[in-house]
Amino acid sequence: MIRAAIVGLGGWGRRLVVAVQEDGQPRGSEIHFTRAAVRSAARARPFADRQRLQLGSFEECLVDPAVDAVVLATPHSAHPGQVRAAAAAGKHVFVEKPLALTLVEAESAIAACAAAGRVLALGHNRRFLPAFRALRELVLAGELGSILHAEAMFAGAFGLAYAPDAWRAGDADAPAGGLTAMGIHSLDALIDCLGPVEDVTAQSMRRVLTIPMDDTTSAMLRFRSGPSGHVATLMATAWTWQLRVFGVRGYAVMPDETSLQVVERSGASRLFTFPVFDTERAELEAFARAVRGDETYPVPLGDVAHGVAVLEAAVASIRSGGVRMSVGGEARNPHEGSC
Ligand SMILES: NC(=O)c1ccc[n+]([C@@H]2O[C@H](COP(=O)([O-])OP(=O)(O)OC[C@H]3O[C@@H](n4cnc5c(N)ncnc54)[C@H](OP(=O)(O)O)[C@@H]3O)[C@@H](O)[C@H]2O)c1
Structure with a gap:
């Protein structure tokens, strides 16, 4: 223990x-x-x-x-x-x-x-979610064919509840609106499926919040393996977490954290549902097993550093008024050549 x-x-x-x-x-x-x-x-x-x-x-x-x-x-x-x-x-x-x-x-x-x-x-x-693991396996097994594009949306009403001086709202801790706290999950999921990001173009706006925090932030990505990507975070709307990956054979979508729908180019569609899963317990127990030396913690640190590098490049792009920024650092490519 x-x-x-x-x-x-x-x-x-x-x-x-x-x-x-x-x-x-x-x-x-x-x-x-x-x-x-x-x-x-x-x-x-x-x-x-x-x-x-x-x-x-x-x-x-x-x-x-x-x-x-x-x-x-x-x-x-x-x-x-x-x-x-x-x-x-x-x-x-x-x-x-x-x-x-x-x-x-x-x-x-x-x-x-x-x-x-x-x-x-x-x-x-979110790497521990069974629906996400199933989506990743589909992508890596080539079931969607060559990957064209992936996109992720993370939204909620969080920004409407923050005090003006909350650490979560300030530039020192949340320099790109919801991208820092929420979008980092989406970036991590896309890096896990598609590998390293080559460059980022991002924008961030304050449409409705009266605290010093942007509510509407999005980033266009180009993955080194070829596909394009898009990550958006909204801080003043209803809660949702969604992920979609489009390949030449069809697409897979997580409309929420417990479902996965796979739609073939023919229009045939399969919906898989997964039980609610305690990701926090799973990650802490995986950490404990890694400390004991029983297994390697399943989130590679190269991916973690690369996710931070993408976030940093997105912040730089926002501050530059939308210049495309290249991403430093290396992440592993989870599926050499399959997309
Ligand atoms: N994985 C997820 O889905 C998920 C969801 C929510 C949050 N998080 C992450 O969890 C972390 C904490 O978030 P939270 O929502 O728990 O935040 P929170 O409610 O504001 O709690 C932060 C805690 O940190 C302590 N603290 C230490 N140094 C501080 C400082 N300089 N300024 C303010 N507080 C300080 C505070 O306690 P004292 O004032 O007593 O020291 C406070 O209880 C963040 O990294 C966040 O991104 C992850």
């Missing part, structure tokens, strides 16, 4: 704890949160008491020999520094997305964990 400290007990930090334990009792045999690091203990106390988490500072968690790993659920700009500090203290690290806001920072965090011989795992939870 891996003993972990949760760092940040906001909305998502609590979600991660609840995914693997109930009232302090582990749900499985892989990972158990025993400590929590927060800055404001009063707000976190009721939850921490219920989950039997010892409250303290990040620094106290790092020097506690009874903590094997830290799980970072903190603002984006804090991630790379906290990863480096945890690695230097000999802790394994699970960190929420995005790993960093620049490729240089992402590579530095990855290098720190490698130098310390510690596991670094990213919370790209």
Whole structure:
């Protein structure tokens, strides 16, 4: 059983704890949160008491020999520094997305964990969705034929609920509207299916939000393997997460997180539905198995760094007024030549 400290007990930090334990009792045999690091203990106390988490500072968690790993659920700009500090203290690290806001920072965090011989795992939870795994298998098996285009949409009303001074709304943590927090999931999914991105052209607008955050952000991608791509995030509409991949034989679409529809060029269509799946529990248990050395965490760090590089290029394109930006860094090509 891996003993972990949760760092940040906001909305998502609590979600991660609840995914693997109930009232302090582990749900499985892989990972158990025993400590929590927060800055404001009063707000976190009721939850921490219920989950039997010892409250303290990040620094106290790092020097506690009874903590094997830290799980970072903190603002984006804090991630790379906290990863480096945890690695230097000999802790394994699970960190929420995005790993960093620049490729240089992402590579530095990855290098720190490698130098310390510690596991670094990213919370790209949508990779664990059974419907997404099925879509990816279809693409890699060539069932859609040569891939022409892929597109992803992630939308919600999140921006309408943020306070004007929320970290999530500011340029330091969310420099491209919803692309930083939400679109990074879409970018990661497309990189997992289609491999590295060559260049990006992006735009971002504030149509309705009155806080300092864009609500309407989109990026056109060109993949090195040939296809085009499009990723959009909206911060002031109804919630949806969708993904479509178009090939010369037909297309596959995830209209939501639990369905996959495959439509052949003839018009024949098959709909597959999958049970609701706890991706947070799956990713944390995969992290624990990687810490024990039983398996490799299934999100390659090359892909993670490349996703950050695409995000950075998108931000640069937005700031330049829409200039096409090439993407630094390398990701693996998951299907040499099949699309
Ligand atoms: N995978 C997913 O689907 C998903 C979904 C939602 C969020 N997330 C990710 O989870 C992470 C946390 O998001 P969240 O929604 O939980 O945010 P949140 O509710 O604002 O919580 C962030 C926590 O971090 C702590 N913190 C540490 N340093 C901070 C700082 N400098 N400024 C503000 N807070 C700081 C805060 O606690 P103290 O003030 O007590 O320190 C706070 O409880 C982000 O990386 C986000 O992208 C992932």
